Amino acid sequence: MAGKEPGGRPLSPHLGVYKWAPSMAVSIFHRITGDGLAIVGALMFLWWLGAIAAGPDAYAAFVACVWHDPAGGTFHMVTNILGKVVLIGLTWALFQHLFSGLRHLVLDTGAGYELKTNRRWSIAVFVGAILATAATWLTIFAGTING
């Protein structure tokens, strides 16, 4: 770590000597999840809307590609798995970005910069996003099996 060299004077912060901290991780993940949602999430949403507007057949084709194809087939088996991976990823990205965004709105008021508080809420964002994603998908899969 910088500044711990014997008799050394404090050094300017630099990427190479930074110790990775939760607050830094939550910051870069805010950007990554935001950009992911902006591109993958928005395109999936538009694809879904377009399929609804195009009518029952187009919507059935969309569902067969992304979620489940009653007719089966290897290609759709692969795209169904990919579709679920993308949807679970988008759910996690949404919760991560949402909770991280709420943290930012609090930080914008000037609160929460104390080292321990900042660390605690940064960790809470990660834990909350994973728990919320797990809860959402357990509910969906439970509904799919029962329904």
Place this chain on the structure above:
Amino acid sequence: MGNGTRLGRVRGLGPSHHGTGHWLQQRFTALGNLLLVTWFVVSLLRLPLTDHGAVTRWASNPTVALGLILMVASVFWHLRLGLQVMIEDYVHGEATRLLSLVILNFYAIGGAAYGIFAIIRIALAPAALGPGGM
């Protein structure tokens, strides 16, 4: 850029050459997204999503269609601002950056227009009249 006060000498020197308006709009649209996307996700979880008829009946309700249009406006405005920050931070060189911003605007405005038009098509489709409407 001014040359009088200290503030005047640094104003506009950030990577985007502007700032406060962008910063505030990112927050305003974040609040819009918070309300509208929460409503949207809860609605999706309650809908039988593989049933085209049920999804269409839900989306063609005037209040729902209005909510969806507002959500598209808020989300695409927010994502335009967010992707703009990424471009300004990571894309270097005047020409590439300008081209990236042009593509970003095409994507954000085009995407929002496509989304809003799809919602209107769903809401005004003859099938939306219910049984016997088609």
